[in-house]
Amino acid sequence: MTDQGSAPAQGAAGADRAAAGSADGADHAGRRPAGASRRSFLTYLVAAPTLALVTRAGADALAPQAAHAVIPTLPAIADLVDLGDLFILAGAPTSALLALAVETDGTIRFRLPREEVGQGLTTAVAMLVAEELDAPLASVRVELDDARPELLFNQLTGSSNSIRSLYGPVRQCAATARARLVAAAAARWKVSPSGLTTANGVVRAPDGRTADYGSLSAAAAAPGLIVLGASPKPAAKHALVGTPTSRIDARAMVTGAQKYTLDLQVPGAKPCVVRRPPSLGGSVRSVANLAAVQAMPGVLHVVTVPTGVAVVAETFGQALDAKAALQVSWGPGPADQLSDAQIRTKLRAANPAPLLPPLLTPYVDAEFDFAFVSHAPMETNSAIADVREDRAEIWSGLKSPIVARETIAADLGLPLSKVTVHVVQAGGSFGRRLFFDAALEAARISKACRRPVRLMWTRVDDTRHGRMRPATYHRIRATHLLGEVLSFEHRVAAAETDFRHGLGEIITATVASLPSGIGNATLAQTLFLTTVKSPYHFGLTTQALTEVPTGIPTGSWRSVYSANTRGAEEIVVDELAAATGKDPYRFRRTFLKTEAQRAVLDKVAAEGEWGRAMPAGCAQGIAFHEEYKSRTACLVEIDTRDPEHVRVTKAVIAVDVGLPVNPRGLEAQMIGGLTDAISTTLRAGLHLDKGLPLEGSYSQFHWAKQRDTPRDVRVFVLPATGTEPGGAGELGVPAAVGAIANAWARATGSKPRSFPLDFDVDFTPYPR
Template identity: 30%
Template sequence: MSTNQVSRRDFLRVSGLAGTALCLGFYFPSSAKEAEIVNTSGVPKSEVELNAWIHIDTDGKVTIFNHRAEMGQGSFQSVPQIIAEELEVDLKEVNIILAQGNREKYGSQITGGSSTIRGSYKNLLKLSATARIMLITIAAKKWNVPITACYAESGHVLHKASGKKFHYGELVVDASKLEAPKEVVLKKISEYKLIRKPLHRQDTPLKTNGTAIFGLDKKLPGMLYATVERNPRLRGIVKSFDASAALKIPGVTKVFKVRMGVFNTFREGVAVVANSTWAAMQGKKALKVEWDDSGFEHINTTEIYRRQQEDLQTKEGLYLKKQGNPDDILRQEGKTIDVVYQTPYQSHSCMEPVNCVAHYQGDKVEIWGPIQAPEWVQDYISGQLGLPKEKVIVNMTFLGGGFGRKAFMDYPHEATMISKEIGAPVQVVWTREDDATQGPYRPGISYRCQGAIHNGEVTALKFRMSGQNNDHWRGGKTDQANRSTSEGFLKPYFDSIKNISFAEVQFETPVPTMWWRSVYASTNGFAYESFLDEVALAAGKDPLDLRRQYLQDERCQRLIDKMEEVSGWKKRKKNEGFGAAITECFSSTVGQIVKVSKDASGKIKIDQVWAVMDCGWYVNPDIIRAQVEGSIIMALGAATIHEITFKDGLVEQRNFYDYKMPRITDIPPIEVHIMENDADAGGVGEPGLPAFAPALTNAIFDLTGKRIRKLPFDLSAV
């Protein structure tokens, strides 16, 4: 790989060749499920709505556009790894460029729901194979031999018999004039040379010498820096402000009120513009602002859970799923369990705090930043400013973490409004404290779980959740149950347990909430998988056997066998606690076994975590292992170390000193196993997270008999 991101020179070189290079695109007919591949070379964009992932210039240089955000999950490697496989190019020889936001070209770019691979791999394989066939076709024609006498390798087409070869650059102009073939034969898994191999990530070298450009690293000529003091109660408006002290800070040039959209509402703040980040930060500290947040409840954490848990005792809520009649069964004979679980609000707290560069230029605006959803930003800013979409250019930098937080439009909108006000390019930097105190957060949720056991069998499960519904912030219907009420819960249970219901008991606060890595599965998984452990105990079954019995699905059975095999579940000794949990989200299933024991001082120690991931077809096993390791560590923090709490409407945590993070000293050994099959690809970035907390607390129960139903809990105080 020769370059990483679009330097001005490279970009001109690539786009300047658009007429002569081979550009294949997807055409997304609105009704079709699969994209149609068409040759877009030289076709004016205005006539056909198309896209190009692959550019080949006449020197044979291949450029691959990665249409998804790179926030650590590895799209910068895995998307090119797919393309290079079927295109037959050497991954080290290609340029990889983070694409701009463009829904018409790329379809969905939102990097969320662990969707990058599962959402695009089939199209990417086909697109790349198509390009290869077109290049081979031209070579065969030039040599006057049958296509079958030729093959492609490392950016060349070779003639088998003679060994003659052309590099792609010698073929690309003619290939670009061909009609794209309708059908191409894709490689079998056994034929893969790159896919399914643990190749080194192409972005690693950039991340070890400081050359990777994250949002905060973007600099423009004449760029100023801004910070914003936003309403600490997350809502409401600026009543008045006194900028006199701020303006005395050397370097501070302007102070003004700014309003930015926050989902379907807005918030206000006071922007401080300066010639360095530090001056802007000093200016912000010197500001005096009076806020008007009347009309919004000044929420307290204790009140949140009191209200949720009171409602769970008295309200049925809105059903998302209901089969059989759990209520009747729960009233009949047999053992019943009725318990409440509680999970906390969480902050994404990416290592790179939220930030954005915007350059408003009257008839257009250009944006650079750590952005998970460039096409959403484009749509939103275009709508807010009344600019045509093509005049809103959204560039993705590398993201220093995303986890859901950087999929929203508030911070690019804010940066745009500040640039508009000052008439210059600006980088808006959120301090760590801004990042921690402004949300949106993962919602804190209470769960009431009821189960009936008769003759040692599970006869009914009734689940109710009460917590904020993220969809409501995006205009979702309020008369329907949260569609994620059962997220994380494995579907085969519905086949083997006749009476099951999931309902949402609605709960609102003024606090913005939104997706946080693995979303509702991250909290549902704790409640539902802990509860199944309680059910297993009541039914007199081994927890893993219970899952094996009720998950009558071939892939689940194999997963459970693997969990048992790698962890030595059956051979566990006295003084060792073993806990299991299995969750499914974003089309992947992950099972985890946690082993705990007591250290010399009697404190709980996590000895080992085994994770088994079934994500079907996959690209890079080492990236999968890394994602699962990281998910487990993030889950460890959320389960045992940090939470967001509210007092009188204010967020109580501000920085890593009170929203503490797991450190290298806290990390147990983690072993990740990947199931081998060719089922449709599932997600990788998130599904490894939800099973950890319940596997841990189930292990603690196994060791101590103590059932933990509330997160986070202090591991050293169990």
């Protein structure tokens, strides 16, 4: 569920901590000087010799959308509020606590309290800063902030919410900086600031005098400077925002200069790997050959932690050899008796038949199974930890760093003030880095070894022992009569999703004060009700979730409940169209609720030549999805003539996000969602066998390779239809799932019911 990286960028999203270091006093390893803290950093900003500010949390500095996030007291509250609204409401009190600095050379540094995982967030935020400051984009440096507990609920990256929640506050912060620079120039020239203009990092007077921002930065920091009110530009005056822009870190990614967690040079940190149990959540009973392994070349430490046996060595190769040599006796895990068949039985038992009887009306019934799915980011779990008796310092790719810091401090028995957590850009996430498993594990190992460690999860570790999207089972019944849909009931049973990464706290704190509606729902149901909504006028529509505890480690996966739930619904929409003798595109168009929804559907139908003749075994599919104040439609063409290699050959996508900040980034997001949908609809899933996934690598997990993706992909970003941006990171998956499944159904004449469609164990599993 998250702001997610596009599939082409999975392995190309790292972090340059050397650049970040110059803004916060850190050295080139990203380490702070002794005694430095977040409080001292903020104090430094406010008292800096050049312009450096932390915008205040006053009403004039809050995001415009914060005012819109007032929750109405209505019975149908879930129909009016989405999860992003809850996030914005929860984060509003601290949304303006942003830090920006202008240096004497004109460099603008902005500290971003979110995570970059390949979704292009740093580029979009840099565009907002450059737009409001009237500065060149190349002069803006966006650096990831450390964990900042004072932000409360305002540092979690997820639910397609980063741009939605940051759009107002970032612009206000940059506009405030611009106002101070203009005021400094006015004071220097003894003129009214109202007559000055800014462009390309320069303040210009009517008589032709100019001053660049760097030369004004010291004067702009003067406490006594009189500054006029600062207001962000209206969208109509945007020159950069809304323009397709390439990633600001693209060169570093393609040249290998981008730094990931394990690229950081932390003095004394030694390579570390962990021997993990043969079933999920198993425990260590004993190690039979501990002394022999400790004597192996390069081995420095062998220690037991709750998640397995850790080996620290001089090189990763030596650590891996020692890990393989360990002879461990294991205790059972909580899911040892569970395999796919047992999970399916549990979910079906929790999901009774729909309550609404069809009576005398025609109806469509459908049941669907979706397998467990790995997040599969290109960069596996990793972290660096340096734990001492009186302090700890952690580096990792983290989307929920505040909860990570709090949890690690409690686990180590240290005061929160003695634990520093650095957020590092990560190579993909798709929800995986909402959890901080590697950071906590590295901290425990470092404490046990009394030295810094560089922990790496292997690909097998990440695939088998990482968290996964829960398996789900769906029952749908839709009744219709004389071309009208009278009712649409969808019941979902899912393996329980773990929300202990911070999202749960945000939802709980936000909805606790609501007098009705979602305020009375459970945590999972709240998330379900605020993300899964039917876009169609389908009479009496009900959607319900039941979660089943399994002991299997789960986590939010891109689109969370929507990918499966709305994907299944879009399949049934096609079957309803067939049952009523209607064309699938025209049927959707008839029942969609708004003109904005119909606009994206019409766009893909026109651009994709819906209804064109195709060879036998080939077909088109179409689907629609709306979420997080954004909407999209997807049309695909599929070739099933080779059953061993079913391919999506073409895709046309239209997307409306209200106000697009970076259309090129949106294209990448939608292509990423398409790739995720191709993978999980056709071949990618996890087989659970006696408490452990059989898959252990990309080759076994069958994620879509380049040859499996369409050569012809066109993404149409609709012009601005609103004044604020909607969410995009998770938007693209559900419609693509529906479109691919519908194309497959039309091409094969079969009804898709179990996903992925091709789910054979056609590989030899790695040993446990």
